[in-house]
Amino acid sequence: MQIAQYKLQNNVLLAPMAGVTDRPFRQLCHRLGAGLVVSEMLSSNPEVWKSQKSQQRMNHDGETGIRSVQIAGSEPHLMAQAAQFNVQNGAQIIDINMGCPAKKVNKKLAGSALLQYPELVEDIIAAVVSAVSVPVTLKIRTGWNTENRNAVEIAKIAERNGIQSLAVHGRTKACMYKGEAEYDTIKAVKQEISIPVVANGDITTPEKAKFVLDYTGADGVMIGRGAQGNPWIFEAINHYLATGKQLPAPALSEVRDVLIEHIQNVHQFYGELMGARIARKHVGWYLAEHDSKSFRRAFNAIDDANHQIEALQAFFEELAIAQLEAKSASVAATAA
Numbered sequence: 001m002q003i004a005q006y007k008l009q010n011n012v013l014l015a016p017m018a019g020v021t022d023r024p025f026r027q028l029c030h031r032l033g034a035g036l037v038v039s040e041m042l043s044s045n046p047e048v049w050k051s052q053k054s055q056q057r058m059n060h061d062g063e064t065g066i067r068s069v070q071i072a073g074s075e076p077h078l079m080a081q082a083a084q085f086n087v088q089n090g091a092q093i094i095d096i097n098m099g100c101p102a103k104k105v106n107k108k109l110a111g112s113a114l115l116q117y118p119e120l121v122e123d124i125i126a127a128v129v130s131a132v133s134v135p136v137t138l139k140i141r142t143g144w145n146t147e148n149r150n151a152v153e154i155a156k157i158a159e160r161n162g163i164q165s166l167a168v169h170g171r172t173k174a175c176m177y178k179g180e181a182e183y184d185t186i187k188a189v190k191q192e193i194s195i196p197v198v199a200n201g202d203i204t205t206p207e208k209a210k211f212v213l214d215y216t217g218a219d220g221v222m223i224g225r226g227a228q229g230n231p232w233i234f235e236a237i238n239h240y241l242a243t244g245k246q247l248p249a250p251a252l253s254e255v256r257d258v259l260i261e262h263i264q265n266v267h268q269f270y271g272e273l274m275g276a277r278i279a280r281k282h283v284g285w286y287l288a289e290h291d292s293k294s295f296r297r298a299f300n301a302i303d304d305a306n307h308q309i310e311a312l313q314a315f316f317e318e319l320a321i322a323q324l325e326a327k328s329a330s331v332a333a334t335a336a
């Protein structure tokens, strides 16, 4: 997939997720095969740029891969200013958020609330596109609610105002995250515009990614929650799309090494205190599928990097021993 001058390394993208796709996680997903990673959203309100959270979100020092930065807001001139500011700060793509359903965002008429106002959508896109020389992409939902599913109208506005790629989450704002994503609207969008279309929503397996690509004709897929604690999903999908075959799940030792490297990077980037909090979230996601409730409870009480790493090492050692014991018990049972 090509976004203006940028040829992506593949068509499986990481979705922006505030509170999840922090810089260390994005870098990890990029290293493990995501075709493009998009930053968590940044408000267009310059008053909040000085906050520690915004400063960290704006820090691109040493970031590898194409730096796509998402902005959210509702006033065209502020959105244009935010786009310029982020480009000066290192953004190589500006992504506009018209998909977020959060009350806090929607009550300021930003995120998916904008879908109710196509004229304002056009003004924002035109202002941002003319303010920067880098490609501008857009992320939307299928509409505000079922009665107003206007993704095709918004897509046409986006294309004629210079948007270079459009990601569509197959739910309306009213759906929030309930029910299942639908892909008919994404298919209709793809048929009506010629810029790249990226399908998003409930893609959590390689088979689902293939189904959605085939069904919608989209140019790429975007993975959100399916990547939480599972940065291997990009490689798994890419491999399946290329060969029709499944990759084996990562070995326990690989999960351990990647998770520990990730947690070290989180501490390095965010510092001890905030790092410990962010690390807890990610560890919870990585270990959700293991029998780890009591470990996670204990882990959540640890607040320094070294002890967090030591605890993870001990957890994986125990898990490896338990797996070996289970294997030899099953071999013994078969032999008996």
Ligand SMILES: Cc1cc2nc3c(=O)[nH]c(=O)nc-3n(C[C@H](O)[C@H](O)[C@H](O)COP(=O)(O)O)c2cc1C
Residues within 6 Å of the ligand: 015, 016, 017, 018, 019, 020, 040, 041, 070, 097, 098, 099, 100, 139, 169, 200, 201, 202, 203, 222, 223, 224, 225, 226
């Ligand atoms: C915790 C969380 C935070 C999110 N933050 C953003 C955001 O900052 N910007 C955005 O455009 N979408 C955001 N989204 C929406 C996702 O990008 C994506 O569209 C949605 O999760 C559906 O994809 P999925 O089913 O693969 O998760 C967020 C979703 C979640 C679950």
